[in-house]
Amino acid sequence: MAEARAPQKSLPKINKVDQPYWEGAAAGKLLLQKCKSCGKVQFFPRVACVDCFSELDWIESKGTGKVHTFTLVRVPRNPAFKEEVPIYYINVILDEGVIMESRLVGDAKEKVKLGDRVKVVFQQTHDPNIKLPCFELAN
Numbered sequence: 001m002a003e004a005r006a007p008q009k010s011l012p013k014i015n016k017v018d019q020p021y022w023e024g025a026a027a028g029k030l031l032l033q034k035c036k037s038c039g040k041v042q043f044f045p046r047v048a049c050v051d052c053f054s055e056l057d058w059i060e061s062k063g064t065g066k067v068h069t070f071t072l073v074r075v076p077r078n079p080a081f082k083e084e085v086p087i088y089y090i091n092v093i094l095d096e097g098v099i100m101e102s103r104l105v106g107d108a109k110e111k112v113k114l115g116d117r118v119k120v121v122f123q124q125t126h127d128p129n130i131k132l133p134c135f136e137l138a139n
């Protein structure tokens with residue numbers, strides 16, 4: 001008879017394209033891609049510039065931005081997260097101009113309003129090699 005397994009928290013499936021992004025996060029750096037030709041900054045990691053298909057460099061974000069939108073999750077799809085509810089999912093407009101989906105964390109998160117300034121923090125996962133870029137209110 002099979003034993004019931006405790007639910008596992010999901011982790012990113014790291015591939016060749018986004019590996020530098022996750023290595024940066026593990027080192028406490030939020031990395032974005034910048035086009036070597038047109039200079040466009042983009043997130044999430046892709047193989048080429050979405051505007052001109054040129055090669056990309058990695059740049060370090062300042063890790064600051066503002067809350068574009070947010071929602072609260074009170075019943076997570078994955079039961080492994082049920083002790084963390086409510087989970088604050090946010091879209092952040094980074095100061096580099098790209099929008100990033102993430103989580104708002106920290107003691108002050110209940111006070112979040114649209115447009116609030118945020119700064120990146122890195123949360124350790126149960127995998128010692130993976131940290132998740134999250135955000136805290138900065139004001």
Ligand SMILES: [Zn+2]
Pocket residue numbers: 035036037038039040049050051052053054
């Ligand atoms: Zn480009």
